[in-house]
Amino acid sequence: RELVETNLVEGWDDPRMPTLAGLRRRGYPAEAIRNFCKTAGVTKVPSTSDIALLEHSVREVLNRIAPRxxxxxxxxxxxxxxxxxxxxxxxxxxxxxxxxxxxxxxxxxxxxxxxxxxxxxxxxxxxxxxxxxxxxxxxxxxxxxxxxxxxxxxxxxxxxxxxxxxxxxxxxxxxxxxxxxxxxxxxADSAVEARVRKLNRLFTEEKPESDVERAFTEFFNPNSSEEIIVYCEPSVGDLNPEESCQFERIGYFCRDAQKEKETDSLYFNQTIGLKGDAQKKL
Known part of the structure; x- marks a missing residue:
């Protein structure tokens, strides 16, 4: 809540946020989230799961369904x-x-x-x-x-x-x-210009709340979002609003209908890289 109220993020559906609305806007398929929940299971005590487990589920589903x-x-x-x-x-x-x-x-x-x-x-x-x-x-x-x-x-x-x-x-x-x-x-002469929001970790520390002497917001990553211009093959225009695709050899990206209305241009949120080190290509 503090992230939203202090305007560090755009809202509850900011694609960096670990909310269902944020994950959806980022392009995480519902099937991948369900698969993650099944894999993580239910415990009687508070526990955390490695984010890599969720990311693996996302890649697995998108590899099967996402157009290239x-x-x-x-x-x-x-x-x-x-x-x-x-x-x-x-x-x-x-x-x-x-x-x-x-x-x-x-x-x-x-x-x-x-x-x-x-x-x-x-x-x-x-x-x-x-x-x-x-x-x-x-x-x-x-x-x-x-x-x-x-x-x-x-x-x-x-x-x-x-x-x-x-x-x-x-x-x-x-x-x-x-x-x-x-x-x-x-x-080059047929390329379609699009905006891409590159996303990084929301915090600079894995567990920002563990430092009892500092507010967790002090670990907010100011470089967690960056907008760039990219050049795409013309068929990107055939994708539906909020549909995910794979930009070949780079990673998965999702059309952001809300941003497209604001910018009057094609707009994609970065979902996830092809592999753990794939984001170095961006």
Whole structure:
């Protein structure tokens, strides 16, 4: 109550709050909460359960039911030098590979793409399977590309990659070489802008109430919520209000209908990473 009354959070349904309203707005499925309760069980004495147990239940359910989409959080431009400017191809990707009955979604592909900054290195060792200068990588649901040239600004920062696309690799692997890495991407000219609220732990300490000399609000994490702009494939607009999806290779996110009314834009709350360390990608 004190968090709400002192305006440290937006309300009882703030997605950082451990209330049913907050968990729902964050995108935690009811099935996952029920599964967690069954697993934790009932005891005769007060006890606590590790939050990882709840998060495991959430991932398990969302992996099975959440549609997939691609989104870029930290964009790096790619220009395909052997692709025509006026050609935009419509590719297909599974809505959810765990449920083939959901069919496929259309994904536009063209000359200008965006990938994550973290998926490229100018120089890298043999264990780096993403894109590097002179190296190849598979674009998810698309072709294999090779980075031929790096374009930098006056400060020396990489701003664009000039790449060659192997047009004979859609849905199949080349016979003369093996390409291990797969990264996600979006078509720059078709990308849809969305706001994402990245969420962290509400408190800086695991048990803020255990310090008898300090109020638990003193351990409130001021960095528990951060809003950023991301770029998504166009089919994110097909998601229903309050529906969760997986941004491939990043994590699960839920549309926030209330925030969309306030901001007049697509808005997602971060639900949870794909694994315990997946949030480092954000």
């Amino acid at each position: 989409r691609m989104a870029i959080f930290d964009p790096l431009e790619i220009e395909l030098t052997n692709w025509s400017e006026d050609v935009v191809e419509s590719l297909e990707g599974a809505v959810n590979p765990e449920d083939s009955s959901l069919g496929v979604r259309k994904i536009p592909f063209g000359k200008r793409l965006w990938i994550e900054q973290s998926d490229f290195r100018e120089e890298a060792n043999r264990k780096f399977f993403r894109l590097k200068t002179g190296g190849e990588v598979r674009l998810r649901n698309a072709y294999i590309i090779r980075c031929d040239k790096v374009v930098k600004d006056d400060s020396g920062s990489v701003i664009k990659l000039l790449c060659h696309v192997d047009k004979d690799t859609l849905g199949k692997s080349p016979e003369d070489r093996k390409v291990k890495g797969v990264i996600h991407w979006v078509h």
